[in-house]
Amino acid sequence: MSDENRDERRHWLDHPKVGDRAFWALVAVCALLLVIEIPLLLVHVRHPHFGWDTFGFYGVFGFAAFFLIVLAGKQLRKVLSRQEDYYDP
Numbered sequence: 001m002s003d004e005n006r007d008e009r010r011h012w013l014d015h016p017k018v019g020d021r022a023f024w025a026l027v028a029v030c031a032l033l034l035v036i037e038i039p040l041l042l043v044h045v046r047h048p049h050f051g052w053d054t055f056g057f058y059g060v061f062g063f064a065a066f067f068l069i070v071l072a073g074k075q076l077r078k079v080l081s082r083q084e085d086y087y088d089p
Helices: 003-008 018-043 057-080
Strands: none
Touching (some): 018 057
16 A cells, blocks of 8 residues: 555544544543442442542542643643654754
8 A cells, every 4th residue: 555545544533523522422421420320329328538528529529630630731741842853863
């Protein structure tokens, strides 16, 4: 296969709507897990260590932590990034 044909072929991840679909799929999975937690509250008695350890706390905490890590990574990229030809002699 020539290089020209390889460049013309698009990967399924290059499609513009893949990011939106992945986001909404993640939202659907998170909502499903939150709904699954409701019957577990009726069966399992929780013994929270802190006052804020309530229904959905771990999901919200995980999302907020991930969000802050992504924001920190974007700022860290500005500090650590090098020019494209940095390692060229």
